[in-house]
Every structure is written in C-alpha cells, then in structure tokens.
Amino acid sequence: MPNPRLWMSFIFLALLLAACKTQYPETCPSSTPVGLLQANAIAEDNSLAFRFPLDESPVDETLYFGWFGISNECPPGAEDCFNFPVREFHAAEDYRRPPGTPVYAMADGRISFSGRAGGYGWLILIDHPQANLYSLYGHLSPSRWKLATGTEVKKGDLVAYLGDPDENGGSVENPLDPHLHFGLRAGQTADYPSRGEWRFMAGWIKPCPQELGWLQPSLVITSQHIPFADYPAPQVGFLVRWGVELVITGAYTLFGLGTLLYAIKKNKSIFMLFPAAIVILAGFVLHNNRVLSTYALLVIGIFMLASGTYLYLRRATAKPLDQSM
Ligand SMILES: [Zn+2]
Structure with a gap:
C-alpha cells in the first residue's frame, strides 16, 4: 500500500475539483409575459390541441407568480425574492390560485409520475407523445383526490387539486x-439529459431552461404550436454530463474501500464509523444539489456504518473469550 497521506491528498484534491462549478449564464433569453386573458376561451375550445391547466379562477396577469426563465437572484430593489444557495432559472410558469383549485391535463396523454416530490408537495407529470411533450404540475394537494401513475388522460381531465400552504411543498412552520x-x-x-427523477422534474435549474428543451407554457398553449417530433436532444458532452458524478462516485468509492481495508487490517471500528457519518451527511447535502451519485454515497455510507458496527460488536464480544483463555 503506497503512502496513505498521498491517497488522502489525492482524494481531497478530487473532491475540491468536483466542487468547482461550471460557469452558468448570467441571464437567459428573456421570457415574454403572456396575458392569461384568453385562458378561459382556450380551455373551453375543444377543437384545440392544448388547453390551460386551470379554468376556475378569474384570469388576469396579476395572478402570475413566477415567470419562465427568470433567475432566482434578486433584482435591485425587489422585495419578494427567492432565496436559493445557488443561482438557478425557473423552468416553468407559476399561476397563483387558492388551495383546492382543480388542475386539468393540458392535452391527451399518460401520467408518468404521480407522487410526493420534495418541495413540490404532490407532483404529476404527463407524457404527451403525440405532441412530443411532457407537462409538469407541481404544488398539488397530497390530501385531496388525485389520479395515479399510469392513468391515461384526455385533454381537460381533472388530475388533482392545488394544495394548502402547509402541504403543497411547504410546512406549518414554512x-x-x-x-x-x-x-x-x-x-x-x-x-431528459442526465436522467434521474430530480432532473426531469426540474423546477429551478442551472442552465437556461431553453437549453434543456423546457418551453414557455403559456406561449405554446396560446400559439397551439406543436414542437417537432424529432426535437434534437441537447448536445451535452460526456464529461459535462457525467464528470461530476464520476469524480464524486470514484473518490468516495476509493475513500470507502481504503477506510474499509484499513479498519479491517487494524481491526479499528472507529475508522469505519466516523467516515460513515461523514459520507452519509455528504450524501444528504449533495442530494439537495441533485447529484445522481448521492445514492451511491448513501449506500457506501450505510455499508461502512454496518461494517463498523459489526467490527465493534465482534471486538466487544470477543474480549471475555480472550480473558477466559
Ligand atoms: Zn414555480
């Protein structure tokens, strides 16, 4: 085994490199606010391919909450800002409506996901292969009626209701x-590039939403324009797509295996328990940054924790035997 300090330095360097972030754009092509004044008419016209997903509340532009493609960074003088640790862009439109408002399918399709999803509360995704689209409905109500994954829907079918402030991704405290x-x-x-549920469920993303094929919903619905069936997948290089994942997974695998071998050789469970705690913590932190390999981290951490506990217990039970001999 080469010098362990050399290995540790290498791993530390690899982690530092992995933490370096790609430079993302300052601004995206500005999104055009689209009046929702026609929303009711479009929702009622059955000859159209798409409809707005809401129809009950009075429709006017002030009911917009967050526009498509805006940055979460506070513009000068703004009072109502999103507070994220990193700059990201909004990949959707937010329509402010009361809890319990019905939400409808924007086109025929199949529900590919219906379930709890972190800050979304209840989330529904509908695939519309005939239009080469999928639509995403977030902050729905977990407690109210909703359609299940796998359900085939027609345009205008009720899929769920909007959630209350404490269940739509928020809590009693927040x-x-x-x-x-x-x-x-x-x-x-x-x-979706770099598949993984948190990615294709993107709400706020680092690249401009347009670069990953996200469309401005009200523009598409108003124009009734169906994107080309052979929409080209975004050109993302292998290292851009998988580089961070590979480095983090590789570094932690080396770290995990190294610690495991060392702990077994020295029969010291403390060398397993402490890194296990760090790895599990890192897994949770990175999970919030939507890094795919966090699943690997959690598995490695739990494995180390289990091995450490086993070593500890084996040593504890082995002692009396040693004395009796
Ligand atoms: Zn939003």
Missing part, C-alpha cells in the same frame, strides 16, 4: 404560497 408550478418540455421524461 407555508408555501399556493400556486400551480406548470412546466412543459419537448421530448419525453425518458430522454
């Missing part, structure tokens, strides 16, 4: 303003 987070992306969930 209630969330009730609104529909409505996203629309060309392609299918299956072809």
